[in-house]
Amino acid sequence: MSDELHYQTILELSVRIKSGDLSPVALTEVMLARIEALDGRLKSYATVMADQALAEAKAAEAEIAVGNYRGPLHGIPIAVKDLCFTKGTRTMGGLAVLADHIPDYDATVVQRLRDAGAVLLGKLNLTEGAMAGYNPAFDVPENPWKESHWSGASSSGSGAATAAGLAFATLGSDTGGSIRHPAAVCGTVGLKPTWGRVSRHGVLDLAQSLDHVGPLTRSCADAGIVLQAMAGHDPEDPTSLVAPVPDMLAGLDAARDAKVKGLRIGWDEAYATQDMAPDYAAAVVAAIEVMAGLGAEIIEVSMPERLREYLPAWTILCTAEAADAHRATYPARSDEYGPWFRGWLEQGHRHSAADYAQANNLRAACVGALRQTMAEVDVLACPSTARAAYPMTPEVAYGPVPKDRDPWQTRFTVPMDYAGLPTISLPCGLSDDGLPLSLQFVGHALSEPLLVQAGTAYERASDWHKLHPPGW
Secondary structure, three states: OOOOHHHOOHHHHHHHHHHOOOOHHHHHHHHHHHHHHHHHHHOOEEEEOHHHHHHHHHHHHHHHHOOOOOOOOOOOEEEEEOOEOEOOEOOOOOOHHHOOOOOOOOOHHHHHHHHOOOEEEEEEOOOHHHOOOOOOOOOOOOOOOOOOEOOOHHHHHHHHHHHOOOOOOEEEEEOOOOOHHHHHHHOOEEEEOOOOOEOOOOEOOOOOOOOEEEEEEOOHHHHHHHHHHHEOOOOOOOOOOOOOOOOOOOOEOOOOOEOOOOOEEEEOHHHHHOOOOHHHHHHHHHHHHHHHHOOOEEEEOOOOOOHHHHOOHHHHHHHHHHHHHOOOOOOOOHHHOOHHHHHHHHHHHHOOHHHHHHHHHHHHHHHHHHHHHOOOOOEEEEEOOOOOOOEOOHHHHHOOOOOOOOHHHHOOOHHHHHHOOOEEEEEEEEOOOOOEEEEEEEEOOOOHHHHHHHHHHHHHOOOHHHOOOOOO
16 A cells, blocks of 8 residues: 555545445554554544454445445544543543543444444544643644644644544534644644534533534545534534535535635735734735635625624633533542643633623624624635644643733634634645645535535645645
């Protein structure tokens, strides 16, 4: 097998698996060997499920051999963030207080991926409780592009594993940016679905009204394939949407090309380029020029004037909802929490009902203003995150919560979580230091197929998504 097999896309692999040219067992063995060889350095996996993965691969191979092919995920090795319950396998959520937590059922997203025939390689490391800091008892995943650099906060293991070729797709969660951040700084695609498009049943909460679950992959089409398998109403999650699930690859022809002529892209250049490193701003501007060259219509829009006022409300909402989510173990077992997340929960306990109400009103105002911004466009374009990967010191990683946290750094992620809008992030360049830069498209509710189409069109006109971190 090619040394580069681990970097092929799900679309490429699925054709070979369906035809019998590629064995799911052999593919899984390649991936497990790669994890064994490299993850001691990368630290992306919390738990490797080798025996179970091989059993699932053998079952997939047997089914496909007799003509029972389930679809493009059948026999594909993937991994999930260790927030997602896995029956009989520990789910820790980066929390020492849950180090011995073994669920007796699969999260809906895990079950649906199993139903699609995916092979589960294991569970991925993350920040404590899916916030921004790690528990000292857990590893900090490395950014495969540059060690000791930020790998994207909460879903850091998911971004690292996908980028370094240790899984063909991973699951992340996004409350304030943690599908987009790891996708951006690790150089992968990240698809945050519409809030409620994907069930959260069996997924540990950070802040229920803001949490989204979605895929990280190495192509936009692959992200659509994974989302297709997971999406849809779930009776176990009353917040899941009842809207039918469309073909996530709609708009792509048989060659998986995509057309965007006439696509109306909203563009606020000041929002996208001010307070940004010049190389990052230039990369995003160049990406917009590529889309214009493909026939998209670039329409000037203005982001909400009061955006700086709206953003700090996220901290109040998230800390308060996190305090509620952890009421069974915090403060009763507070000494088992790390400094970062313990400080976050302490903040949540200090907020009053009036604080929460005021923050929620600011959130609603932001959502309404964003709706006006996007009223005349199909998608909004901007960077995926405010900066490229930066150095991670133990103090940054483990806490305490920094006193100088700047809400303005969340301007490309929080408004979309407030509104529950779908987004897709994809590589659009490298910084002057050789680190990934990322373009984000934001769609209207339930417009994920359009985002996949727009992202695929950009991929067809560029090569950034084909780059991989050196040395892996």
